[in-house]
Amino acid sequence: MALTVLFAAGPGYWDRYAAPLRAAFDKAGIAAHLSEEAAPETVDYIVYAPSSSLQDFTPYTRTKAVLNLWAGVERIVGNPTLTQPLCRMVDPALTEGMVEWVTGHTLRHHLWLDRYIVNSTREWDPTCPPLARERQVAMLGMGALGEACARALQALNFNVEGWSRSPKSVPGIPCHHGADGLRDVLAKADIVVTLLPKTPETENILNAGTIAGMKRGAVILNPGRGPLIDDTALLAALDNGQIGHATLDVFRVEPLPQDHPFWAHPRVTVTPHIAADTRPLTASMVIAENIRRGEAGEPFVNLVDRARGY
Structure with missing residues (x-):
């Protein structure tokens, strides 16, 4: 049965990430339906950026992890509705x-x-x-x-x-x-x-x-x-x-x-915040690896320590 992966990263991200993520899922042997819309109770993983309109994680009772596209998590780590594991991006x-x-x-x-x-x-x-x-x-x-x-x-x-x-x-x-x-x-x-x-x-x-x-x-x-x-x-x-x-x-x-x-x-x-940016091709491979780990029962990589804030 295919996993449901919600892409919730805000305007402008979908066109850059949809194809690389699907290619990375295929390469990792992950059968997944990737979409910008999904019923919360069906979502297995959320690919996320803090600029997203999604701020209430309470309905996502089935979600195994929130996979951040950014290295920084300060805009999400303190969200009281986020009880799912949160992984930051190390690309x-x-x-x-x-x-x-x-x-x-x-x-x-x-x-x-x-x-x-x-x-x-x-x-x-x-x-x-x-x-x-x-x-x-x-x-x-x-x-x-x-x-x-x-x-x-x-x-x-x-x-x-x-x-x-x-x-x-x-x-x-x-x-x-x-x-x-x-x-x-x-x-x-x-x-x-x-x-x-x-x-x-x-x-x-x-x-x-x-x-x-x-x-x-x-x-x-x-x-x-x-x-x-x-x-x-x-x-x-x-x-x-x-x-x-x-x-x-x-x-x-x-x-x-x-x-x-x-x-x-x-x-x-x-300089206009150009020192480092997440690259869709390599970031998609990081996301796919964490989903593979989650499905295999292995520890997630780059798991955020909530107490320390990163």
């Missing part, structure tokens, strides 16, 4: 995209490329940037994305240290945790990358106090979550030179409002 292609964005912008700031691309001063200054091994990078967040980015930068000879809320052990990369660890990694870093999930504990983790403890002139790269940074504190630190530049891919409100001061600030680069 190999998403990781590749994030590594490329972080590596590219780290090298951009490391090599002072902006001064040569813009040439606004028209000054002939033959000062060479330091070598990568002379730069210190702090990776805030050592999950799958943070670890992958840290390893890519380390392979280029950057000195990388990681920080996470709870203790982590990553061979070859010094890892810190807790308030003292955060203070230590920020104080040393020339470049700080934020790849933490959004939780009550991480919101505004870069605030007036923590930013004041950073090395003067340090660069911030935020491809993680907009609320990780206190916007007002960041703007003040950019204005007084405490922070040399901020390259931001995520924001509290998206699209970033046209009147937001980030757009016009000379020390801010805005």
Whole structure:
């Protein structure tokens, strides 16, 4: 008997995902009826994005798992009607995209490329940037994305240290945790990358106090979550030179409002949430694998810990 898989991901997703999901189901040997509409009591799995109009999971009494298309689950994990297992998206292609964005912008700031691309001063200054091994990078967040980015930068000879809320052990990369660890990694870093999930504990983790403890002139790269940074504190630190530049891919409100001061600030680069995106082909294979696991009685991969929020 075919499974019923409800696709509840909001406008614009169906045309991109319908064919790749069906192909992935066929490849995995899953007999499933995939549709944007289904009676709740018949649904076995829900392929989901938090932008969906589906917000009440109570009627889905047969549903074995909700399979999120996004890496972030902060907009769904606190939903009191969601009692089914929730899996977040860990897509190999998403990781590749994030590594490329972080590596590219780290090298951009490391090599002072902006001064040569813009040439606004028209000054002939033959000062060479330091070598990568002379730069210190702090990776805030050592999950799958943070670890992958840290390893890519380390392979280029950057000195990388990681920080996470709870203790982590990553061979070859010094890892810190807790308030003292955060203070230590920020104080040393020339470049700080934020790849933490959004939780009550991480919101505004870069605030007036923590930013004041950073090395003067340090660069911030935020491809993680907009609320990780206190916007007002960041703007003040950019204005007084405490922070040399901020390259931001995520924001509290998206699209970033046209009147937001980030757009016009000379020390801010805005990229429109392009650091990493879920790719339909590879994401569909992740979804199919979790459905295969559910039907085989195996543990789901990327299962969300509700208590921790990710």
